[in-house]
Amino acid sequence: MPALVLLGAQWGDEGKGKATDLLGGSVDYVVRYQGGNNAGHTVVVGDQKYALHLLPSGILSPGCTPVIGNGVVIDPSVLFSELNGLNERGVDTSKLLISGNAHIITPYNVTVDKVTERFLGKRKIGTTGRGIGPTYADKINRVGIRVQDLYDESILTQKVEAALDGKNQLLTKVFNRRAIEAGQVVEELLTYAERLRPYVADTVLLLNKALDDDKVVLFEGGQGTLLDIDHGTYPFVTSSNPTAGGACTGSGVGPTKISRVIGILKAYTTRVGAGPFPTELLDEDGEALRRIGGERGVTTGRDRRCGWFDAPIARYATRVNGLTDFFLTKLDVLTGWDEIPVCVAYEIDGKRVEELPYSQTDFHHAKPIYENLPGWSEDITKAKTFADLPKNAQAYVKALEDMSGAPISAIGVGPGRDETIEINSFLR
Ligand code: GDP
Ligand code: IMO
Ligand code: MG
Numbered sequence: 042m043p044a045l046v047l048l049g050a051q052w053g054d055e056g057k058g059k060a061t062d063l064l065g066g067s068v069d070y071v072v073r074y075q076g077g078n079n080a081g082h083t084v085v086v087g088d089q090k091y092a093l094h095l096l097p098s099g100i101l102s103p104g105c106t107p108v109i110g111n112g113v114v115i116d117p118s119v120l121f122s123e124l125n126g127l128n129e130r131g132v133d134t135s136k137l138l139i140s141g142n143a144h145i146i147t148p149y150n151v152t153v154d155k156v157t158e159r160f161l162g163k164r165k166i167g168t169t170g171r172g173i174g175p176t177y178a179d180k181i182n183r184v185g186i187r188v189q190d191l192y193d194e195s196i197l198t199q200k201v202e203a204a205l206d207g208k209n210q211l212l213t214k215v216f217n218r219r220a221i222e223a224g225q226v227v228e229e230l231l232t233y234a235e236r237l238r239p240y241v242a243d244t245v246l247l248l249n250k251a252l253d254d255d256k257v258v259l260f261e262g263g264q265g266t267l268l269d270i271d272h273g274t275y276p277f278v279t280s281s282n283p284t285a286g287g288a289c290t291g292s293g294v295g296p297t298k299i300s301r302v303i304g305i306l307k308a309y310t311t312r313v314g315a316g317p318f319p320t321e322l323l324d325e326d327g328e329a330l331r332r333i334g335g336e337r338g339v340t341t342g343r344d345r346r347c348g349w350f351d352a353p354i355a356r357y358a359t360r361v362n363g364l365t366d367f368f369l370t371k372l373d374v375l376t377g378w379d380e381i382p383v384c385v386a387y388e389i390d391g392k393r394v395e396e397l398p399y400s401q402t403d404f405h406h407a408k409p410i411y412e413n414l415p416g417w418s419e420d421i422t423k424a425k426t427f428a429d430l431p432k433n434a435q436a437y438v439k440a441l442e443d444m445s446g447a448p449i450s451a452i453g454v455g456p457g458r459d460e461t462i463e464i465n466s467f468l469r
Contacts, residue, residue, distance in 0.1 A: 043300040044258040046288045047368075049265025050304035050358035052312040053283075054338075054345060056370035056453055057305050058082025058091075061098035061261045063458055069256040070106045070248065071099025074291030075281035076263030077114040077146060077176070078123075079169040081339025085456040089130070092339050095120050097261050100127065100134060107134075108244050111142035112281065112291020114176040115188065116151075117233035139237065140244040141189040147201070148229065149208055149221045150175040156216045166277055167314030169340050177270075177280035179204055188241055191234040194227070201226050245293030252298050260288040266304075266358040267312075274404065277316025285362040304364040304447065306355055308372045308437075311345040313338050319407045320348035320384045334374040351384040351409065355445035357397040366465065367445060369438060370453035372430075373460075378416040381437060384409035385444060414440055422455045427464055 047064070049055045062084040065071055078094035084101055085091075091101060095115065099105040109115065124134050150172035157175070158165045168174060179185040184204040190197045202223045209220040248258055264283040267273045272284050281287065285302045289295060309330055312318045322330065327347045330336065336345035358364060375381055387394045387407035398404050417431040424430050430438070430452075442449045450465040 044252060044260065044288075044294055044298045045301040045303065046260040046262065046285050046299055046362075047303045047305060048260075048262030048283055048285060048288075048362060049268075050306040050362075050364070050367065051265050051310055051351075051354055052267045052318075053263075053265040054081070054311055054313070054336075055265060055305040055307045056368070057261060057263075058084045058093060058098045059370070059453065059456060059458070060303070060305050060368045060451075061259065062086070062101055063461060064259055065099040065102030065105045067257065068099065068105060068259040070108055070251055070258045071097040071102075072108040072110050072244075072248065072258060072260050072288075072292050073097045073113050073263060074110045074260050075112040075283055075287045076279060077171060077173050078116055078119045079171050079173045079279060079340060080263035082261075082263075083339055083456065086458060091127070094123060094340060096123055096127070096134075096137070099259065099261070100137065101132060103133065106136045106138060108248065108292075109137070109139045109143055110244055110292040111140040112287060113140070114144045114146050114173060114180075114281075115139070116146040116172065117230075117237060119171075121233070121236065137240050138242045138244055138247065139188060139240040141187065141241050143188050144176055144180045145186045145188060145191070145230065146172040146176045147186055147204070147226055149205060149226060150179065152212070152218070152221065153208060156212070156218060160216060165315060167316075171340070174280040186230070188237065191230055191237065194231065197230060198223065198227050201230070248292060248294050252294065258294070260292065260299075262288070266361060267354065269361075272361045274316045275401065277314065301365045302362050303450070304355075304358050304362060304367045306358070306367045306369050306441075306445070306449075308350060308369055308375055308441070309334070310348045310351050310354070311336050313341070313343055313345050317401075317405045317407070318346055318348060319387060319404075320351045320409045321346050322348045330374065333377075334371055349382045349384055349409070349411070350441060352441070352444035353384070353387060353395065353397045355441070359446035364447045366448045366450040367442070368451045368453070369441065369449045372434065372438065372452050373422050373454045375416065375437070376421055377418055380413040381416050382411040382413050383440065383444070385412050386410045422460060424454050424462055427452070427462055430462070
């Protein structure tokens with residue numbers, strides 16, 4: 042069995058944690074390939090709720106080996122507090138593997154994230170403030186600190202000094218902040234080295250060998266397609282590639298090994314932070330979606346912006362990720378509306394546009410063209426098969442499938458593991 046990718050089809054928070062956990066029992070490895078602790082993935086197991094930020098959701102499945110790939114950025118203090126939290130709840134985390142090539146989020150990356158946002162004022166991105174962008178910037182600028190650097194003090198010191206050289210000029214002269222002392226940073230980073238050591242591995246070799254041995258590898262994306270640095274709503278994006286290609290670069294597994302790419306798709310749309318959002322609802326419907334859907338950020342606690350389903354976005358996700366199928370989540374949240382509007386196309390400067398425009402200006406001007414689908418009032422949270430759903434809910438799912446360009450293989454009707462209607466096996 043080759044590799045599968047599971048990723049967000051919209052702006053994140055689609056329910057990737059739940060979907061990954063659901064598959065965790067049937068796969069050998071779950072790999073995070075990008076992002077860092079900007080992610081917040083919720084997993085509900087029985088009456089227990091877990092919020093994972095950096096750790097792959099497979100960590101909750103005893104038979105599964107969780108892997109943090111080279112494309113991820115790691116804040117060691119967050120990693121350890123997450124591990125401690127899970128250990129206290131009886132979760133065995135000893136199988137975790139971490140790529141020695143993953144980059145470290147240093148304290149100065151977090152500082153730069155925060156001061157940059159403050160400096161941008163009204164033009165801010167609304168980042169999670171976790172140092173994600175500055176850490177990836179350092180990686181691309183070739184002044185990043187990698188996990189393996191923690192095991193060579195002299196190299197680490199040279200690298201931290203090099204990274205801080207320019208930053209301290211900026212911090213003191215532009216942002217009016219105090220300079221950061223390289224020695225202190227090195228000292229802090231070295232305190233993490235020994236605890237990290239048992240987890241550090243050549244994950245590229247290991248994952249490729251596992252695939253050669255017919256093991257099942259599941260890649261779990263952070264964020265979502267429209268937050269992708271290349272394919273998202275730039276500049277209102279994160280600084281990595283959540284889209285399917287990122288699973289290859291962020292893990293060292295080649296594209297020929299991937300047989301399935303599953304897009305996690307919410308039955309409506311949400312977004313956290315700034316940026317365009319054509320179907321956003323600033324009225325009581327938006328408030329109702331937020332309340333019923335519990336749309337509050339797992340990482341920052343911010344209210345999520347809510348809106349109706351946007352079909353051009355789903356089609357775009359199908360295209361840029363080569364999606365083979367969708368897992369439609371949170372259908373239960375839509376119970377109770379007489380009619381449910383779905384955005385089928387946009388009106389941009391008086392013209393009907395069927396697909397997501399590549400131009401940022403056009404997307405900012407896009408007004409949704411809605412089709413109203415009939416709603417349902419029956420409780421669907423106990424539905425186990427597609428046939429258990431009310432006719433109008435079935436029709437809603439089918440309409441979304443027709444508009445989105447890939448089959449819907451599973452439907453979420455609640456946050457729990459068993460609150461899922463599986464239409465096609467994910468592991469066929
Ligand atoms: P992720 O970042 O993609 O993993 O998603 P989040 O965990 O940030 O947000 C998804 C939220 O929806 C979490 O609170 C989940 O427990 C919850 N959830 C996932 N699937 C469903 C579903 O089908 N129905 C309902 N009602 N909640 C769901
Ligand atoms: P999961 O994995 C939703 C958003 C932030 C901000 C932008 C850039 O739970 O779906 P960053 O800190 O990454 O530089 O912020 O990206 N963002 C998310 N929004 N879900 C996430 O993760 C997100 N991770 C980052 O709100 O708009
Ligand atoms: Mg989330």
